[in-house]
Amino acid sequence: MLVMKNQDLNPLDENFQLNDPTKRPDRYVMELRSSYYDKAGNKFAIASWMYEHDKNMWLITRESGHREYYAKESQFESWTKIDLKSFLCAPYHDPEPNQRGRGWAFHSRLEKEVKNNFATMKTAESEIRRNPCVHDPFTKRTVKSVIWPPTNKEKIIPISRKFEKGILNNFKFWAYDPKMTEAVIVTQEQSIRIPNSYDLMSFHEEDILVLSSHQIRCNNKYKVCAKELTSAAANIL
Numbered sequence: 001m002l003v004m005k006n007q008d009l010n011p012l013d014e015n016f017q018l019n020d021p022t023k024r025p026d027r028y029v030m031e032l033r034s035s036y037y038d039k040a041g042n043k044f045a046i047a048s049w050m051y052e053h054d055k056n057m058w059l060i061t062r063e064s065g066h067r068e069y070y071a072k073e074s075q076f077e078s079w080t081k082i083d084l085k086s087f088l089c090a091p092y093h094d095p096e097p098n099q100r101g102r103g104w105a106f107h108s109r110l111e112k113e114v115k116n117n118f119a120t121m122k123t124a125e126s127e128i129r130r131n132p133c134v135h136d137p138f139t140k141r142t143v144k145s146v147i148w149p150p151t152n153k154e155k156i157i158p159i160s161r162k163f164e165k166g167i168l169n170n171f172k173f174w175a176y177d178p179k180m181t182e183a184v185i186v187t188q189e190q191s192i193r194i195p196n197s198y199d200l201m202s203f204h205e206e207d208i209l210v211l212s213s214h215q216i217r218c219n220n221k222y223k224v225c226a227k228e229l230t231s232a233a234a235n236i237l
Contacts, residue, residue: 068151077124080126093193160199165206174217
C-alpha cells in the first residue's frame with residue numbers, strides 16, 4: 001500500500017519546474033506493509049507520550065491508537081530527526097513532581113538535542129527508493145518511496161503491579177482522556193491513570209466489577225477507545 005507523504009521537490013533536479021512550469025514535483029510516498037510496525041517505521045503522528053515509573057519505560061501512543069514502549073534512552077536513536085522533533089511537540093505526562101527523575105531528564109535532553117540539531121545524539125536516516133514500475137500520471141516521472149526504518153521498541157511489556165483490593169470502593173467515575181489517550185479512574189481519595197487496556201489486570205476482581213458496571217465517560221469522537229476499555233474490563237471477568 002502506497003500512501004502519499006508530501007510533494008517536496010527532488011533535490012537532484014529542484015529547478016525542473018523553472019524550465020517547464022507545467023510539470024509537477026515528484027511525489028514522495030511511504031510504504032505500509034501488513035507488518036510495517038517492525039519492518040518499516042510507523043508514520044502515524046504521536047498523540048502523547050509519558051514515562052511510566054511502575055514499568056520504568058516510556059510509552060509512546062500514536063494517533064492510530066498503537067502503543068510503543070521504550071526502556072532505554074539509546075532506543076530512541078532508532079528514530080529520525082524529523083520524528084524526534086515532532087515527538088517532542090506531543091503532550092508529555094510524568095507524575096514525578098518538580099520535573100525530576102529519569103523521564104524528565106530525557107525530556108530535557110531531547111529539548112537540547114533538538115535545539116542543537118542533535119549534535120551529540122545519534123539518529124536514524126530514512127531511505128529513498130525509486131519505484132521503476134510506478135509513475136506519476138501527470139508528469140510521467142518515476143515515483144519515489146521514502147522508507148522509515150523500524151524503531152527499536154520493546155517487544156515484551158510487563159503488566160503494572162497489582163493494586164490493593166478494594167481500591168475502587170469509593171469510586172466516583174471513570175473517563176477517557178483524549179489528550180493523553182488513556183483512562184482516568186477517579187475515587188474520593190485519588191485518581192488512577194490507565195494507559196493500556198491490559199493494565200486493567202492490575203485490579204482485583206471486585207474492582208473490575210465496579211468498572212464494568214459503570215459507563216466510561218467520553219465524547220463521540222472517542223467512543224471506539226472507550227469501548228475497548230469497557231470490553232477489556234468485561235473480558236477480565
